[in-house]
Amino acid sequence: MKLVTGVIQPHRLDDVKSALEAAGIRGMTVSEASGYGRQKGHTEVYRGAEYTVDLVPKVRVEVLVADEDAPTVVDVVVKAAQTGRIGDGKVWTTSLDDVVRVRTGEHGDAAL
Amino acid sequence: MKLVTGVIQPHRLDDVKSALEAAGIRGMTVSEASGYGRQKGHTEVYRGAEYTVDLVPKVRVEVLVADEDAPTVVDVVVKAAQTGRIGDGKVWTTSLDDVVRVRTGEHGDAAL
Amino acid sequence: MKLVTGVIQPHRLDDVKSALEAAGIRGMTVSEASGYGRQKGHTEVYRGAEYTVDLVPKVRVEVLVADEDAPTVVDVVVKAAQTGRIGDGKVWTTSLDDVVRVRTGEHGDAAL
Amino acid sequence: MEFELDSGNTAWMIMASSLVLLMTPGLAFFYGGMVRGKSVLNMMMMSFSAIGVAGLIWVLYGYSMTFGTDIGGIIGNPADYFGLAIPDSESLMAAVGVPATVAAGFQATFAIITVALISGAIADRAKFGTWLVFAAIWVTIVYIPMAHMVWGGGLLGADGITSALSVPIDFAGGTVVHINAGAAGLALALLLGRRKGFGREPIRPHNLPFVMLGAALLWFGWFGFNAGSEFAADGTAGRAWINTLVATGVAMLAWLATEKFRDGHATSLGAASGVVAGLVAITPAAAAVDTYGSIAIGAVAGVLCALAVGLKYRFGYDDSLDVVGVHLVGGLVGTVLIGFFATDNAEQFGVWYPEGALNGLFYGGGFTQLLTQIIVAVVAVVFSFVVTYLIGLALKVTMGWRVSEDVEVGGIDSAVHGETAYESIQQGSVIKEIRA
Amino acid sequence: MEFELDSGNTAWMIMASSLVLLMTPGLAFFYGGMVRGKSVLNMMMMSFSAIGVAGLIWVLYGYSMTFGTDIGGIIGNPADYFGLAIPDSESLMAAVGVPATVAAGFQATFAIITVALISGAIADRAKFGTWLVFAAIWVTIVYIPMAHMVWGGGLLGADGITSALSVPIDFAGGTVVHINAGAAGLALALLLGRRKGFGREPIRPHNLPFVMLGAALLWFGWFGFNAGSEFAADGTAGRAWINTLVATGVAMLAWLATEKFRDGHATSLGAASGVVAGLVAITPAAAAVDTYGSIAIGAVAGVLCALAVGLKYRFGYDDSLDVVGVHLVGGLVGTVLIGFFATDNAEQFGVWYPEGALNGLFYGGGFTQLLTQIIVAVVAVVFSFVVTYLIGLALKVTMGWRVSEDVEVGGIDSAVHGETAYESIQQGSVIKEIRA
Amino acid sequence: MEFELDSGNTAWMIMASSLVLLMTPGLAFFYGGMVRGKSVLNMMMMSFSAIGVAGLIWVLYGYSMTFGTDIGGIIGNPADYFGLAIPDSESLMAAVGVPATVAAGFQATFAIITVALISGAIADRAKFGTWLVFAAIWVTIVYIPMAHMVWGGGLLGADGITSALSVPIDFAGGTVVHINAGAAGLALALLLGRRKGFGREPIRPHNLPFVMLGAALLWFGWFGFNAGSEFAADGTAGRAWINTLVATGVAMLAWLATEKFRDGHATSLGAASGVVAGLVAITPAAAAVDTYGSIAIGAVAGVLCALAVGLKYRFGYDDSLDVVGVHLVGGLVGTVLIGFFATDNAEQFGVWYPEGALNGLFYGGGFTQLLTQIIVAVVAVVFSFVVTYLIGLALKVTMGWRVSEDVEVGGIDSAVHGETAYESIQQGSVIKEIRA
Numbered sequence A, B, C: 001m002k003l004v005t006g007v008i009q010p011h012r013l014d015d016v017k018s019a020l021e022a023a024g025i026r027g028m029t030v031s032e033a034s035g036y037g038r039q040k041g042h043t044e045v046y047r048g049a050e051y052t053v054d055l056v057p058k059v060r061v062e063v064l065v066a067d068e069d070a071p072t073v074v075d076v077v078v079k080a081a082q083t084g085r086i087g088d089g090k091v092w093t094t095s096l097d098d099v100v101r102v103r104t105g106e107h108g109d110a111a112l
Numbered sequence D, E, F: 001m002e003f004e005l006d007s008g009n010t011a012w013m014i015m016a017s018s019l020v021l022l023m024t025p026g027l028a029f030f031y032g033g034m035v036r037g038k039s040v041l042n043m044m045m046m047s048f049s050a051i052g053v054a055g056l057i058w059v060l061y062g063y064s065m066t067f068g069t070d071i072g073g074i075i076g077n078p079a080d081y082f083g084l085a086i087p088d089s090e091s092l093m094a095a096v097g098v099p100a101t102v103a104a105g106f107q108a109t110f111a112i113i114t115v116a117l118i119s120g121a122i123a124d125r126a127k128f129g130t131w132l133v134f135a136a137i138w139v140t141i142v143y144i145p146m147a148h149m150v151w152g153g154g155l156l157g158a159d160g161i162t163s164a165l166s167v168p169i170d171f172a173g174g175t176v177v178h179i180n181a182g183a184a185g186l187a188l189a190l191l192l193g194r195r196k197g198f199g200r201e202p203i204r205p206h207n208l209p210f211v212m213l214g215a216a217l218l219w220f221g222w223f224g225f226n227a228g229s230e231f232a233a234d235g236t237a238g239r240a241w242i243n244t245l246v247a248t249g250v251a252m253l254a255w256l257a258t259e260k261f262r263d264g265h266a267t268s269l270g271a272a273s274g275v276v277a278g279l280v281a282i283t284p285a286a287a288a289v290d291t292y293g294s295i296a297i298g299a300v301a302g303v304l305c306a307l308a309v310g311l312k313y314r315f316g317y318d319d320s321l322d323v324v325g326v327h328l329v330g331g332l333v334g335t336v337l338i339g340f341f342a343t344d345n346a347e348q349f350g351v352w353y354p355e356g357a358l359n360g361l362f363y364g365g366g367f368t369q370l371l372t373q374i375i376v377a378v379v380a381v382v383f384s385f386v387v388t389y390l391i392g393l394a395l396k397v398t399m400g401w402r403v404s405e406d407v408e409v410g411g412i413d414s415a416v417h418g419e420t421a422y423e424s425i426q427q428g429s430v431i432k433e434i435r436a
């Protein structure tokens, strides 16, 4: 099994979710993250002291998939998250030794 | 070394922690996450506009372990997190190239 | 490509960021985490009921790098995050099958 | 006439003024909690800045332009009391022994809150500079004339356009404050257009306890608003106080019942909204109706406003925080229902009865008072909407009203005010520059 | 007797009424901050809804049933002033020139806060509908009789069961409000049973600044509660004000000292709790003791309540937010200590001294007043506990009190009210339906 | 002289006292929102505890030591009214018919807020125990003497060191409260030293809406502070009220303009800070200047304080929340500008004019009043700074002031108070021990 991880713009989350559903992926795990990269942050001033906030809000999306589905899922996520502007983020794939569904204890693809 | 990652019900965190301790695992990293899957979310209404909130609160647990301990740890986490109801979550294992303990710079199993 | 993940003391984040920049790494993803390990937590009391809070605040740093850079990056992060006191955290490396830059769809090292 | 100080009435009016002033920060929380975390500061700034802008205008020419010698039934003479140089003998509240400074202060707080109310219609997307300019112009050519017309002996007063019928009743500001702000909010909502994702994406309140806090401070302050409008500490002020308690509580329950019945959930946002709807509706009627009248007004306002907040989706105007649904509708409910419930039974209920006014339809007064109330309400709506629309239009083509879509999506707080409301992991790393 | 208005006393009583009303939203924050983030809205709704329910009942028959012609020493005649039709000459505060509407309004706020106080005992787990019904019944058959018995010339008043001994002293509501709410809270806590994880899992306050805010608003409002109970703006009101400042501050320090000594930490929750404990304890004694008496009462209340909040763990009843530990215990402390500290030294300290009452034990009055106070306190505890238990039981078997365990674990806010208090990443994706 | 009660003035003074007391919790939010989430509780505790400590001292010997028979122009006799045993005939406000208990209560709230203000200079790093001891000593040997010197007929009063020139004007406490707290804050900031990362790492406010809430409660309470300082409900109180509205609003706009011009952003923190700066500056002048004077004072205060908050970076003292930049500078601005704007035009503006004082420079009074004001201000700064520094030094070598660096980095709330302000995933797992 593979784990496809995407770090994307928060406002693209809904589209990614819908796109995955459309692609028949019934689950994912989402968490908040902050990104640092080419995308500029903003400036804040408190009583005359100015800071550059170079971390920008991102959302992490993790999808567990069967090996053969990985490329498609990567594709789906990339397409759905893309705005074409700096800061769109990254998507990467990792190989897993095993996946278990806690509720049933099922292993492997059956756990997805 | 392996990384065992579990996405579980928040209210099971304590039991998982205790179970790991019982199994002699002295460390873990925890973070907040939201899950999307079979488990139903809830409905919210604000001045007549109704939304379905399909993300449900989850907790991510990450445990670094020596290769040989991985299966046991997976087992321990699964058992401790299990309620048998939809939404219990997933546990997966990844192989790592290396682990370092920041404090000492130790590598490999010594770092755990 | 590799993914270097570090779980470090929150107040070391800035130094890690600068150190990575110095080492020519132009991006990273940061998220909040809580750690459990040798480091002691603190005690809280609410109307006479006392709890031990054994989770301590940590920050997760994730850096995608080309295979050859991985060791250096691990080094850089470890050095920058080190205070020499219990609780400094861990840094680990995972191999990735692929990385994609969402904005352009570029694959592999080009995506970093 | 010699001025004779009444320390009791004065004590009450100083407190009432303080209470009404507190309503504007209260509104900042009521509104601020309702928007998303990325624009709460901007929302609160629109209210706070209104205190500065409207307050300054008021003490310079505002008071005088409202209560100075009548000019054409539209405004008062700005020169009469410019800079609040008012001998106590000419105090607006001289008859009850309240000094000029206190009277002027009390009235100032009404101008302030009325402007602030409008900001709810343009949440998350308005340029702060344009807002400041709008506030100044609006107070001058909409609020002041309206206040003069109703309370300064102008066209909507006793000897105004309805003089052939009856004396209009607006005890504490149903027309001047709520219908006025509501109609103005509608005009701006139409001019500014919708926020990105309006009616499609969920734009939920980021902090409901803040909304509750705002509602609580508004309610508390409103006792000064309504009971203070008696200008004295007496039984009529007490009646206004009681009605401000009961009509509001009933409106809250009515809103909750409507939600429970329609949506299956009685929400805290509904409770807070019901509170404000009830306060708005009872405002013009505060001392003009008895216990039963206030219960009826509260119930009707709670149900109607709970339904009215949905209209913006049906008609597609983004009145973001429902200034129309709550203040315009609530203000109309109260103003019109006076025509049904006005009573002169002062003996038993301590109600107030303006010279020449008539009982409401249900109290044996026939249709005349009702008709009077409707006429005044309609004129107020039209005047406020038209003039506000013209001001807004002028600002749209000159300064512009909307921030860029990027700013709207990224958050108006950080882009416009250079701040974020709450601390988070996304924080400056090192101080870049200290301007000292 | 002819009614003669005193604008000063009336000004103060209108303000005092407003202050006391603010206490209920203040309580919503005091309680709301103490629960977990998933049930803060439900907690606040129990307080806000109490304003609507108790307020409505009060203006219809509540006031009359409390202060109308005595019926068997238990209640007043509901018909006398139904709907608050009260001529000023019959105003409860006619003697000091305060109109009937103002007097009725002031008393309404006491009924409201008393009901709201009880909700702290059943946090996180009560059905909202059952709460609303309970509130209505409880005000009617527990609060009103108690208030009549103590203040309406009933069994716990001057000519009541203790008439052979002395006149009971309850200046601002130690028995009527705090002992009453505390005993009722205990009854409900026992009836509803414990929350999942009680005494085992940490159930920590989700927002301590909100608790501090609540404590601050309660303290502020309490000046109206205590000093307002004089019904006039005079030196005795001033004494009540001073004691409400000092006893409260001392109780806060005493609670903090107790914590520091026992737990090693002086907490902000302790400070806020000490403030409320002090306010509760000084309530019945507010104008009946001098500076030293109020310091003593504050110190004793701070220490005893800090210890008492632990009892629920020892005896295993889940009085979630310590209505018993703070209000019942604090109310008893104040009511009983009057028996030690009551003084008639009005000349020097501006204290109030009810006709026929005696000095406390430490002020040369012997044991009589102490005995009187104890009797009244015991009767109040028993009456309130028993009747409340019966009401609660009836509701348990009919409507039911508890939400399901799933709802309790998942959060009562989202399940019952269809809301969550704060914005988060878990948010609706698209609007499913708009009901307009 | 026989005491004759004026219920109106008394009603106002009871309310004013309540308003001023509310300022201290308001300050807890103003300050608490400005610090990081890990030390907000400690920040709030410093304010709340001040109510307990200063309040207790006040009722025991504080009032008497301030307003008792003069001893050497420095203090009053502590024995005169120990424990607040004051016959009404000797009430500080007997002349206007306000009873002794009310007068004592009003004055208590001033002592309390003044101590609390200082805490802003030592945020995030002070031992709580040392703070409590400091508060007690400081009230006794700094606040009380200063208050006596200015208001108790001492060296800074009418017959004081400036008697040869003119009568100093400090209507509501520019010297006694703000210059005093500001100079004390500077002394402690120097003694305690800088926080880790000061001037390098961003130390941003963790919750700006709380800062706005604090500013709002301060403003609301300040009406009691300034208008209450008239001791009566009359036109002069009204003037103080108006000036407290206008100067404050203008200061807010001026601060925002300064920021916009210098930093490119008008911030909400700036708005809240401008509000407080304006309130501070108008305090001594509240009833001594007309509408134009208050506008000028507000504008100057807004600009100067906005610039002054940067000084701590330039000179490297960590006055964490700008007690110096806002209260010392603002207090000086107000106190000195009186010398330019003081006017005796009571007829038109209802201003107050102390027997023997002179008009300001711009109002034809020449330089005398200006000189008088400057002398008083300088003496106040020196006295407060020196004595406070000595107290702070004594505590530094005995109890110690700073918590360990680990505690500072980890958060003073959890280490010192055993609490964290907000619920989070980092929570206790199981209850370790219940102390009951």
Ligand SMILES: Nc1ncnc2c1ncn2[C@@H]1O[C@H](COP(=O)(O)OP(=O)(O)O)[C@@H](O)[C@H]1O
Binding pocket: A007, A034, A035, A036, A037, A038, A039, A056, A058, A085, A086, A087, A088, A089, A090, C026, C027, C028, C029, C030, C062, C063, C064, C065, C101, C102, C103, C112
């Ligand atoms: N080397 C990296 N390692 C981990 N995350 C990265 C890396 N580079 C970029 N990111 C993540 O991707 C996000 C977008 O990257 P950025 O360089 O801003 O734009 P783009 O990916 O469009 O070139 C960043 O905010 C960060 O979260």
Ligand SMILES: Nc1ncnc2c1ncn2[C@@H]1O[C@H](COP(=O)(O)OP(=O)(O)O)[C@@H](O)[C@H]1O
Binding pocket: A026, A027, A028, A029, A030, A062, A063, A064, A065, A101, A102, A103, A112, B007, B034, B035, B036, B037, B038, B039, B056, B058, B085, B086, B087, B088, B089, B090
């Ligand atoms: N394909 C997936 N990829 C990543 N996380 C998943 C996936 N499917 C489920 N999850 C995680 O597991 C949680 C539980 O899954 P769910 O389908 O609701 O119940 P169950 O696992 O018991 O069948 C989800 O909330 C989500 O966090």
Ligand SMILES: Nc1ncnc2c1ncn2[C@@H]1O[C@H](COP(=O)(O)OP(=O)(O)O)[C@@H](O)[C@H]1O
Binding pocket: B026, B027, B028, B029, B030, B062, B063, B064, B065, B101, B102, B103, B112, C007, C034, C035, C036, C037, C038, C039, C056, C058, C085, C086, C087, C088, C089, C090
């Ligand atoms: N086995 C583990 N798996 C995952 N994370 C761990 C593990 N052990 C420690 N950590 C992480 O590293 C942090 C520091 O570990 P700790 O044992 O406290 O100190 P040190 O690493 O210096 O020995 C922990 O807070 C936790 O976040």
